[in-house]
Amino acid sequence: MLKPLCALLALAIGVSASAVPQSPPPPPPGQGLPPPPPAQGPPPPAQGPPPPAQGPAHPFSAQGPPPQSPPPPPPPAGGIDPMSPDPYYHPLSDFDFQSINLALNQEWIELDLFHHGLAMFSVEEFEKAGLNAEDRYLIQFMAEQELGHAILLTNILGERAAKQCKYQYPFKTVREFVDFCQKLTRFGESGVYGFLEHLDSRAAANLLLQSITTEARQQQIFRQFEGLFPMPVWFEAGITQSMAWTLLAPYLVSCPAENPRIEWQNFPALNILNNPDATPLYKTGIPGNDTTPAITHNRTIPLSYPGREVHFEWELPGKKVSYNDSYITTTKAGEPKFVVWVSQLNITYTPLTNIKGQSGSTIQPGGRVFGDNTAPIVNGTMFVAITDQDIHVTPFNISFLNDHIVAGPALYQSG
Numbered sequence: 001m002l003k004p005l006c007a008l009l010a011l012a013i014g015v016s017a018s019a020v021p022q023s024p025p026p027p028p029p030g031q032g033l034p035p036p037p038p039a040q041g042p043p044p045p046a047q048g049p050p051p052p053a054q055g056p057a058h059p060f061s062a063q064g065p066p067p068q069s070p071p072p073p074p075p076p077a078g079g080i081d082p083m084s085p086d087p088y089y090h091p092l093s094d095f096d097f098q099s100i101n102l103a104l105n106q107e108w109i110e111l112d113l114f115h116h117g118l119a120m121f122s123v124e125e126f127e128k129a130g131l132n133a134e135d136r137y138l139i140q141f142m143a144e145q146e147l148g149h150a151i152l153l154t155n156i157l158g159e160r161a162a163k164q165c166k167y168q169y170p171f172k173t174v175r176e177f178v179d180f181c182q183k184l185t186r187f188g189e190s191g192v193y194g195f196l197e198h199l200d201s202r203a204a205a206n207l208l209l210q211s212i213t214t215e216a217r218q219q220q221i222f223r224q225f226e227g228l229f230p231m232p233v234w235f236e237a238g239i240t241q242s243m244a245w246t247l248l249a250p251y252l253v254s255c256p257a258e259n260p261r262i263e264w265q266n267f268p269a270l271n272i273l274n275n276p277d278a279t280p281l282y283k284t285g286i287p288g289n290d291t292t293p294a295i296t297h298n299r300t301i302p303l304s305y306p307g308r309e310v311h312f313e314w315e316l317p318g319k320k321v322s323y324n325d326s327y328i329t330t331t332k333a334g335e336p337k338f339v340v341w342v343s344q345l346n347i348t349y350t351p352l353t354n355i356k357g358q359s360g361s362t363i364q365p366g367g368r369v370f371g372d373n374t375a376p377i378v379n380g381t382m383f384v385a386i387t388d389q390d391i392h393v394t395p396f397n398i399s400f401l402n403d404h405i406v407a408g409p410a411l412y413q414s415g
């Protein structure tokens, strides 16, 4: 499978100009800004009265709108000029390269994972889990989307771009495969939201965003395949590159020697001893209990709730991890004191209690994103980590949290 893939990739890189636009069409003279949205202006000419049948062949000529059109409104002031500086669809810094190369490693594992799951289980096993031929084709199509994303990011990064690796997976059943897919795509998506707005190359960020919105759809579909409520949050959280790398690293077994070293920090691993488990299959038809694949299921019996005690165990730094054992876990944090819950727009802390060596507990927090009658903060597939301080960070400056991570993050299956 790998050979034809490489050939395809080489071919695609050869015609990279088509996948990564080298320069968009020039803006109209004297205007750097895109045209205003039509809804705010007068109706565009195409919606106006039809041209006389006997009129000139092309009444809307290059000279502009037909004479009967009033002038369009001037574009609102401000915004980033798309041509100044010239858009550059490639990394403009090490930060850009390392961020996008991490995302590329994520796309590669997803491509392998979706194929792997389809090949690993029999048609009968998929059918028993409630996934029919059309569902399996959707997973196949998702693998093809990953190929597209890998081609795009390879074109953005150029020759040094990471190649595909060999992977290991923790699942033995179709349900566990689906659960792993919804978790892996969760940190793939959140990992990009954490850095997208900090990239130096806005042009590359634009293209990456258009891939990651596809990944967001995949995550939701895997939740549906698992019989979960498809989107129990109002906002999708962002995490740092080091957090995403910590979550991804264990599944990479060996990578080509020429792959660029991933320069993000790898935190000590965190294990949730009583993580809610969404994998059991209940074909009961009872709302709140039934977990067969569906567009949506009410979760009247939620997987978790505020006040639930959660137990953790974590590793000490200095452990070799990831492909070819070539990375080592590190931390800059002091003593473990808090658990941080990263969900929606919120970064919430609870005290870590019952600390004994590398184990401890906490209580799942309540709280709603915008107060009473709004979405509960803790829901869906989200992130928890052990920290030494409860510093105030927002989704935009969450990278300050890196220095305070004792261990983690881990994915908490709160809903």
Ligand SMILES: *[C@@H]1O[C@H](CO)[C@@H](O)[C@H](O)[C@H]1NC(C)=O
Binding pocket: 254, 255, 256, 257, 258, 323, 324, 326
């Ligand atoms: C990792 O190990 C594989 C298999 O032994 C080898 O081919 C590859 O070059 C190694 N990669 C690195 C980064 O050392």
Ligand SMILES: *[C@@H]1O[C@H](CO)[C@@H](O)[C@H](O)[C@H]1NC(C)=O
Binding pocket: 282, 284, 288, 289, 290, 301
């Ligand atoms: C759903 O029903 C099954 C089978 O009756 C039962 O074992 C399980 O505990 C129920 N799950 C929940 C969350 O109530």
Ligand SMILES: *[C@@H]1O[C@H](CO)[C@@H](O)[C@H](O)[C@H]1NC(C)=O
Binding pocket: 287, 298
């Ligand atoms: C689903 O949950 C909503 C919100 O709790 C509730 O209003 C609705 O009646 C439930 N529907 C079913 C079929 O359980």
Ligand SMILES: *[C@@H]1O[C@H](CO)[C@@H](O)[C@H](O)[C@H]1NC(C)=O
Binding pocket: 229, 232, 298, 299, 300, 302, 303, 304, 305, 306, 376, 378, 379, 380, 414, 415
């Ligand atoms: C998560 O959201 C679902 C859907 O709105 C809701 O039924 C469930 O109670 C929520 N879970 C928690 C832990 O709040």
Ligand SMILES: *[C@@H]1O[C@H](CO)[C@@H](O)[C@H](O)[C@H]1NC(C)=O
Binding pocket: 345, 346, 367, 368, 369, 370, 371
């Ligand atoms: C969650 O984050 C939003 C956006 O920053 C903020 O307005 C809200 O107060 C936070 N909610 C809580 C309970 O802290």
Ligand SMILES: *[C@@H]1O[C@H](CO)[C@@H](O)[C@H](O)[C@H]1NC(C)=O
Binding pocket: 391, 392, 393, 394, 397, 400
């Ligand atoms: C992150 O940003 C918020 C407000 O934007 C600020 O209050 C907070 O101090 C910042 N955190 C750090 C660690 O600088």
